[in-house]
Amino acid sequence: MNWYVVYTKPKWEKKVADKLNQLGIECYCPLITQIKQWSDRKKKVETPLFNSYVFVHLSDSDRNLVFQAQGVVRYLFWLGKAAIVKDQEIEIIRTSLKDPNLSDVSVSAIQVGDKIKLESGVFINQNAIVQEVSNNYYVLVLEALGCVLKIKYK
Template identity: 40%
Template sequence: MQTSEHKKVWLAIYTKPRAEKKVADRLEKNGFEVYCPTYTTIRQWSDRKKKVVIPAIPSYCFIKIEEHKRWDALKDPGAVRYIFWQGKPAVIKEQQILAFKRFMGEIGENEEIFSSPLSEGDKVLIRSGSFTGIEADILKIRKTEVQLILPELELKLVCQRKDIDKIG
């Protein structure tokens, strides 16, 4: 189990205007896991039309980072600051990042995505079926199925691996 200091969390970085993709590229080259959602659109100039890739959220990118490495990412010349909420860096849940990737069409609804390997005791979010949106703990892992326990209900159930997302 990771200690809270070594646990990676998603944080939002505010960047200089129009520097989102450059910041994300440089941070990735430095070994960080970065997400900068983009989309392609056609822009009209006076003499031509051109397809351009534009950040979906201007002046923001997201980074999955450990607490003790947080300031290393701000050394990038395009990074301005982290976004704070109630005096602390705003932590974005893994399922919110995955939901945004699904919304942007970057991953399919039934696509199996794991940010890190699943292990017994991990907390997961159920994303389909009768218990959609409920958090559970992993009891056993099989090839395509995972045995879960819902702590609030003291209920055991079996889900397909594709129907859960690891939390944090």
């Protein structure tokens, strides 16, 4: 069995997770507690860590069962296949969110100008600056090597 990423309608993450649990499908919707302020009050609210994503743990043959839950749009794909998340990555998320010293968490996409460190491939451990982001590729500047790297993905 693998962990897959299900894409949901906006703001439906918790509803989809509840419905999947009712259907007997193991799922995980990581939540963080934030203090939201309105004009008349402040309130602690649990919000999903990843907007429009819920993780489901099931076998490849049972993948279509998730579409019985209202609010499920599709699976997240990576390189033409359904994206698989490793068990240890799910466990890292779970344990990290249980840390009492955790105060502020946010998830954002890579943007132009971000400084990153490459974690795999030929240029592993090289620092880079994101120069361009498109639907099919990233353009990174590797200053230490004096070159521009274009990473294409499908």
